[in-house]
Amino acid sequence: MKTFHLVSTLALLGGGLLTLSALPLYADDDEHEHHEHEGKRAKHALTMANDPSYVEECAACHFAYQPGLLPARSWQKMLGNLSDHFGENAELEVDKQQQLTTYLMENAGDVKPSGIYYELAGRLNKKATPLRISQLPGFVHEHEDIPARVLKNNPDLSSFSQCQQCHTDAKNGSYEEYKVNIPGYGRWDD
Ligand code: HEC
Ligand code: HEC
Structure with missing residues (x-):
């Protein structure tokens, strides 16, 4: 438990600096235990972003984020407000919007768990819905x-x-450190 406290305190500091976000994104101790348990059965690889409509509509402005990188509630919230999408209008026709909401929610990280999802979101507060x-x-x-x-x-x-700028194999859902190559900086070796 001590280690977990230290880790989340560090993450909290980092989060504050990077995002200036006041959202309570961090789970309390009970949830740590819960997610630790879930993490043990989350050995699967990340589901690929292989839906043609998704790639066409959602990767026009940026990388096609794998659906498994966010929980279902985040996709639902995001797709419910595409006219104000990080300052852009990414609105879709109702049919498309519904189709993509279903696709993203069915393949979300908390529905089809992977090791990567639990690495990124394992300590996420269940009451928070980050976009x-x-x-x-x-x-x-x-x-x-x-x-x-x-x-x-x-x-x-x-x-x-811009995941794909540093993670050279991001489109294959592969985020291993040895495949990182940061533009203008080079390989990452810590
Ligand atoms: C008109 C351009 C545009 C379209 C179309 C678009 N986005 Fe975005 N999206 C953005 C911008 C701009 C950002 C913020 C990027 C930044 O901060 O550098 C963003 C950010 C995101 C992020 C957060 C990335 C992060 O920082 O973790 C997600 C997830 C995302 N978009 C998903 C989607 C999905 C799903 C769709 C399709 C329904 C979509 N986007 C369509 C412009 C777009
Ligand atoms: C500026 C370059 C850069 C960007 C942009 C970036 N990453 Fe990373 N990422 C790194 C580096 C460097 C590491 C290794 C950190 C370490 O372990 O010291 C890393 C580590 C990771 C890890 C852990 C890998 C492992 O094997 O433990 C994941 C998962 C990951 N990134 C996902 C993402 C996703 C998803 C995005 C986009 C939303 C993203 N990254 C954007 C540079 C980047």
């Missing part, structure tokens, strides 16, 4: 050693949302 993968507690923790100068004024990298 960004890059704000998940485990995400912040995994990325907190990356120096700010890597992103500052980098023409090839504007934010942590």
Whole structure:
């Protein structure tokens, strides 16, 4: 339990700095135990983003995030408000919107768990509904050693949302450290 406290405190500091978010994204101790247990059966690989409509509609502006990177409630909330999508209008026709909501929710990280999901979201407070993968507690923790100068004024990298710029095999759902190559910085070796 002590280790968990330390880890979530560090993640919390990182989260505050990176996101300025006041959302309670961190689970309490009871939930740690719950998720630890769930993590043990979450050995599966991440489901690929292989739905053609999803790729067409949702990867026009950015990387096709695998549905398993967010919980179902996050996709539901996001798809319910596409006219105000991170400052952009990403509105879809009702049929498409419903089809993609179903696809994303059926393949969400808490529905089809993977090791990667539990690494990123295992400590997520069940009452929080983040819209960004890059704000998940485990995400912040995994990325907190990356120096700010890597992103500052980098023409090839504007934010942590651009997974594929650093994770060279991200589209295959592969985020291993040895496949990281940060534009203007190089391979990651910690
Ligand atoms: C018109 C352009 C556009 C379209 C279309 C679009 N998005 Fe986005 N999306 C954005 C922008 C801009 C951001 C914020 C990126 C940033 O902060 O660098 C974003 C961010 C996101 C993020 C959060 C990334 C992170 O930081 O973790 C997710 C998840 C996401 N979009 C999913 C979707 C889904 C699902 C669809 C299809 C229904 C979609 N997007 C369609 C522009 C778009
Ligand atoms: C600026 C480059 C960069 C961006 C952008 C980035 N990552 Fe990472 N990511 C890294 C580095 C570097 C590590 C290894 C950190 C460490 O262990 O020291 C990492 C680690 C990870 C890990 C853990 C891998 C493991 O084997 O333990 C996951 C999962 C991950 N990133 C997912 C993502 C996702 C999803 C996105 C997009 C929403 C993303 N990353 C965006 C650089 C990046």
